[in-house]
Amino acid sequence: MGTRLLLTLPARLLADQRPDPGLRIVPAPEEIRPLEYRMAWHPRLDGDPGQRWLRYAIRAVTAELPEPAL
Numbered sequence: 001m002g003t004r005l006l007l008t009l010p011a012r013l014l015a016d017q018r019p020d021p022g023l024r025i026v027p028a029p030e031e032i033r034p035l036e037y038r039m040a041w042h043p044r045l046d047g048d049p050g051q052r053w054l055r056y057a058i059r060a061v062t063a064e065l066p067e068p069a070l
Contacts, residue, residue: 008032012066
């Protein structure tokens with residue numbers, strides 16, 4: 001707010017946000033296609049307890065996000 005900056009992010013991340021009169025939300029231009037997210041890690045970390053927990057936590061949180069409106 002108060003700048004000419006902008007932010008582009010998936011609409012589903014705004015689903016639970018309260019309206020703010022100081023911000024304007026507009027659809028992205030058609031040139032910006034939906035993003036696909038993936039996780040990658042070195043195979044030696046497959047069995048690492050901390051890495052396994054982090055991957056599980058990321059999957060659990062992202063599974064709760066609403067599906068994007070196309």
